[in-house]
Amino acid sequence: MQSTIDIQAMRRAALDAMAGLPEPPGALSVEAIRIDAGSQPDPGTLAVAVRDRLLRDGGPGAALVTGLDATSDIPEARKFHKELFAAVWELVEPAAGDEVPGNGYKVKMNVIADGAIPLELYGNAWSFKKLHMDRDALIFSHLYGPTAGFDGGALLLADVRAYMGLHSAGFTDLFDWSQEPTPGSKPVLRAEHESAVLAECGANVGPLGPGEILFVNNLPSAGILHGATPVEVTDPEGYVREYHRCSVRRADR
Numbered sequence: 001m002q003s004t005i006d007i008q009a010m011r012r013a014a015l016d017a018m019a020g021l022p023e024p025p026g027a028l029s030v031e032a033i034r035i036d037a038g039s040q041p042d043p044g045t046l047a048v049a050v051r052d053r054l055l056r057d058g059g060p061g062a063a064l065v066t067g068l069d070a071t072s073d074i075p076e077a078r079k080f081h082k083e084l085f086a087a088v089w090e091l092v093e094p095a096a097g098d099e100v101p102g103n104g105y106k107v108k109m110n111v112i113a114d115g116a117i118p119l120e121l122y123g124n125a126w127s128f129k130k131l132h133m134d135r136d137a138l139i140f141s142h143l144y145g146p147t148a149g150f151d152g153g154a155l156l157l158a159d160v161r162a163y164m165g166l167h168s169a170g171f172t173d174l175f176d177w178s179q180e181p182t183p184g185s186k187p188v189l190r191a192e193h194e195s196a197v198l199a200e201c202g203a204n205v206g207p208l209g210p211g212e213i214l215f216v217n218n219l220p221s222a223g224i225l226h227g228a229t230p231v232e233v234t235d236p237e238g239y240v241r242e243y244h245r246c247s248v249r250r251a252d253r
């Protein structure tokens, strides 16, 4: 419980500090984050390209690897995703520093079936849609697929660090804490700010499918929010929206 409170306090403090920070150097856009996996995807080479985009000392804070479906089916792509995440984390970890308490790291991997998420996990069968930061993850990545039978579900990203700097806004100006069935909350952008934040500092990555992996720098100081447009099921029989998620958080060993 202590670490839950600590990380929320750190997220709040980091967001409050953004009001006084200069605009980060890397502007967030779909073009700025996209990396083609190429005809012979290599986790080591791609990890460097992902790291360069994830870190905020020049990068936009997110990365989108595309084109993996040209060389891999879904099981192969999930295996590749796991390797790529491990390689990316190895490169990003030195930059994560002591920002979050804990003396070790915990890497988590799972497959989430949107619309069928066990209620005891998040209190909702659907993954979170409003722009937010995850509570514990330092970085995370999602490989989408299989996907069928729906409209919507476009992935949204926003550089709230840039927005807060431009508008001298603090946590209470823009955010609420999420209501969760389990202890702990995440910072959620209030609905009335969403259109301005997206228009000034956001990117619509579109609905992602097989062969596309989205990486997000979710460190408190990074100031990257993520969310999705509502999913509308158009074919209940054929509907599927799965994503393979990798994430890492600090933990006491």
Ligand SMILES: [Fe+2]
Pocket (backbone or CB within 6 Å): 128, 132, 133, 134, 226
């Ligand atoms: Fe999330």
